[in-house]
Amino acid sequence: MRNSLYVVPNLNKVSGGPKTRINSFKSIFETKGNTIFYKANKLKAILKRLDLSYVESATNRIALIDILCLFFLRLRSKKTIVFIRDIYIELFPEEYNTFRGKITYFSNKLSNFYLTLISTSMVFPTVEMGEVFFQKNKFFPKRPFTDLPPGTHDITQNRKLPNFSEKLGILYLGSLGYTNSGYQNFIDFAEMYKNEYNFYILSGDKDLKEKVTAGHIQLGKVPRKNIPQFIAENNIAFAFHTRPRNIYDDITFPIKMFDFLSFQLPFFSEEHNPAKRLLGNDYPLFASLENKQEIHRRIKSINPEEYQALLNLLKEIALNNTYDKRYKKLLEQ
DSSP states (O other), X not given: OOEEEEEOSOGGGOOHHHXXXXXXXXXXXXXXXXXXXXXXXXXXXXXXXXXXEEEEOTTTOOOHHHHHHHHHHXXXXXXXXXXXXXXXXXXXXXXXXXXXXXXXXXXXXXXXXXXXXXXSXXXXXXXXXXXXXXXXXXXXXXXXXXXXXXXXXXXXXXXXXXXXXXXXXEEEESOSOXXXXXXXXHHHHHHHTTTTOEEEEEOOXXXXXXXXXXXXXEXXXXXXXXXXXXXXXXXXXXXXXXXOOOTTTTSSOOHHHHHHHHHTOOEEEOOOHHHHHHHXXXXXXXXXXXXXXXXXXXXXXXXXXXXXXXXXXXXXXXXXXXXXXXXXXXXXX
């Protein structure tokens, strides 16, 4: 099959989950010998005849060059599958009432309309997000859609048990800056149990030291490929996924969860609907992150055998949710 990946954003201007996702798909498409349309190379989309074209939109904002290139990509492809990552604006339009906010709002709407128009089908992090997307945009063309969540990659092999006879480490991974990150629950837990555990935040936030001034929390930035070594060296046994439950977080997949799975690092999380589908309803570390005493009790109650069972579970889930499997699902569309 003649397949292609069309990357809408400039990856130098994208960070975090979207960048990881796009680079992971880009690597697989290249490995399979497929065509990548990116930056100046996008113009080649005008000439190629393809069986399947997959469009990664990331920020849901397209440029003028994308309007032209995507038009011809659709004309020359038997299938054009578009990924919509985010519908935050659809859910919370009241947050875009300023002049600048309204420009962002309408630019997003126009981009999403065009991305829908040139698609033959669409994918979202969850099916529920797709349902809300079309409910909120009734004037958009109707397209079949399904889910295509983030995936795991560079899975840690044979993760060793932490040393339970020493002080255990607990990790917060990622930005503190986005809306509803919920990181304050981690800060509060660290304050309450600073004598029981060692606490770490790994983040690329430039203002991290201004946001977190507590001396008992160690701050740092580590390349992803070195995080498994950091986990082992600091006896880190658990992580916190702190996002609270709300209408938005219950229909999306934070890529952080897939990082924890890839690292085989057990993590506490609220019972988000996508997380329950991924981890199973009986995942033992679902918890209310506001109930700090219960989380502390659970940590203390887990013995090495139970912890090893957790590692085995996470590895199994990680292997079943690789980007390679996501690619295969695309081909089945």
